[in-house]
Each structure stands twice: as structure tokens, then as C-alpha cells.
Amino acid sequence: MSTPHVLVHRDPSVLADAVAARLITRLVDAQSAKGHASVVLTGGTVGIAVLAAVAATAARDAIDWRHLDIWWGDERFLPTGDPERNETGARKALLDHVELDPTRVHVMMGPDSGLTAEESADSYAQELRAAARPEDHGPVPSFDVMLLGMGPDSHVASLFPGRPALYDERTAVAVHGSPKPPPTRISMTLQSIRSAAEVWVVAAGGEKAGAVRLALSEAGPVQVPAAGARGRRRTLFLLDRAAAANLPPGLERVASP
Numbered sequence: 438m439s440t441p442h443v444l445v446h447r448d449p450s451v452l453a454d455a456v457a458a459r460l461i462t463r464l465v466d467a468q469s470a471k472g473h474a475s476v477v478l479t480g481g482t483v484g485i486a487v488l489a490a491v492a493a494t495a496a497r498d499a500i501d502w503r504h505l506d507i508w509w510g511d512e513r514f515l516p517t518g519d520p521e522r523n524e525t526g527a528r529k530a531l532l533d534h535v536e537l538d539p540t541r542v543h544v545m546m547g548p549d550s551g552l553t554a555e556e557s558a559d560s561y562a563q564e565l566r567a568a569a570r571p572e573d574h575g576p577v578p579s580f581d582v583m584l585l586g587m588g589p590d591s592h593v594a595s596l597f598p599g600r601p602a603l604y605d606e607r608t609a610v611a612v613h614g615s616p617k618p619p620p621t622r623i624s625m626t627l628q629s630i631r632s633a634a635e636v637w638v639v640a641a642g643g644e645k646a647g648a649v650r651l652a653l654s655e656a657g658p659v660q661v662p663a664a665g666a667r668g669r670r671r672t673l674f675l676l677d678r679a680a681a682a683n684l685p686p687g688l689e690r691v692a693s694p
């Protein structure tokens with residue numbers, strides 16, 4: 438697992454634009470090396486702002502959208518089209534504006550599929566396994582980039598502090614009784630997060646500063662889920678100034694004065 442690096446941008450808007458630019462570059466590089474790329478999306482304020490920033494730049498046309506696999510780190514277990522679904526936010530902000538191959542868009546199914554949350558999570562785990570290649574050495578693809586928002590309680594995806602999902606050895610699980618609504622969710626587990634080549638934790642706002650500090654300390658992932666979010670090759674914490682207000686000494690690298 439990689440050691441986290443921290444980049445601090447001036448405000449949430451510069452942060453979203455900078456992450457969008459970084460994401461486009463990373464996906465274009467991956468596609469030029471392999472012919473395809475993969476990204477894991479997140480919900481939440483900054484996660485969706487990054488997608489809107491990608492949609493707003495002409496550089497988005499540098500991505501070969503038909504050869505991009507899109508996954509989600511977590512989903513609220515709500516019907517297709519519900520405004521609270523992470524998928525709905527992502528489609529509105531970006532996915533509806535680019536030409537994707539629908540077979541490469543891997544949604545976590547909601548109750549309108551007829552599946553229970555457990556069955557939906559199992560189905561996602563199977564989809565992950567089917568997409569993994571021998572070189573991934575496991576049941577989950579080595580995603581090129583996994584984007585993760587983070588809550589003020591340090592949750593990432595739908596992995597909340599102290600909850601059973603953090604001990605689970607499966608790759609995707611149902612989450613019940615989420616402290617943040619809605620109560621039922623589907624989430625990738627830490628095992629899946631750690632399969633990503635690059636994990637980018639993106640956070641803005643002073644209410645996240647304490648969680649950012651803990652996530653970059655020696656805290657364990659059961660108490661501080663974001664402390665367990667690490668990529669195989671690279672881990673970035675991409676922050677605005679407010680979220681970076683309480684960093685452990687020596688970590689900050691100011692990227693936008």
C-alpha cells in the first residue's frame with residue numbers, strides 16, 4: 438500500500454477543477470498505455486463537483502469515453518433515477534453528456550431491480566470478479582483511479598466508523614442502519630478500495646479537517662475508515678484549505694496559492 442501525499446488547493450471550486458484536470462490526464466495516460474481505463478466514482482458534494490468540472494472542460498474530449506469502465510465505490514439503495522442516488526448525480530453532472538459504452542457502466546442496483554440489498558451487493562461482487570484480469574491477482578480489477586469523498590466522521594464509500602462492513606472480507610456488501618441517510622446502502626469494502634492503483638480522497642470544508650488529520654495519522658481503519666483508504670501505487674489526499682486546516686506536521690503541499 439502506498440503512503441499518502443497531500444495537495445492543498447485554495448477553495449472548493451479550484452479543488453474540483455484541479456481534480457478534474459488530474460483525472461482527465463490520468464485516464465488519457467492509461468488509455469494510451471493499455472487502450473482502456475477504469476474509474477471508480479463517488480457521490481457527495483465534491484465528488485459530483487469534480488464530475489461537473491470534467492463535463493465543463495473541452496479537455497474531456499481527450500478521453501475515449503467508449504473505452505472507459507465506470508464503477509461506483511458506494512450507492513444509496515434507492516430506485517433508479519432517485520435524486521439521492523450517487524448514480525443519478527453522476528449521470529446529471531457528466532455521464533449523460535459523454536458517449537459511453539453502456540456495458541462499461543457498472544451501476545449498483547437498487548430496489549427497483551427486485552433484488553434485496555444483499556443480493557445487489559453479491560451481484561456487484563460477481564461483476565467485479567468477472568472484470569478482474571489475471572494480472573489483477575484478485576477478485577477486483579486494479580482500477581486506474583478510485584475517487585473517494587469523505588464524511589466529517591471519516592467515512593469513505595459507505596464504510597462508517599465501527600460498522601461490520603469494515604471487517605467484511607467480501608468485495609461489496611450491503612450496509613444497513615447507515616448513520617447518514619438513507620439507511621440502506623451498497624458499498625465496496627476496504628479490500629476493493631485497496632485494489633485500485635490510485636486512490637484519491639477528495640475533501641473540502643472545515644467540518645472535514647479533524648477527519649483528514651485522523652485519516653493521515655496512525656489511526657486504524659475500523660475507527661477511521663479513511664485511514665484505510667490506500668491505493669496500490671498511489672494515494673492522494675486532495676483538499677481545499679479548510680479541510681487541510683489541521684494536518685499532521687510536514688504533510689502539506691500547497692498546490693494553489
Ligand SMILES: O=C1O[C@H](COP(=O)(O)O)[C@@H](O)[C@H](O)[C@H]1O
Nearest residue numbers: 479480481482483586587588594
Ligand atoms: O453519503 C455519502 O457521503 C460521502 C461524502 O459526501 P460529502 O457530501 O460529505 O462530500 C460520499 O463520498 C459517499 O459516496 C456518499 O454515498
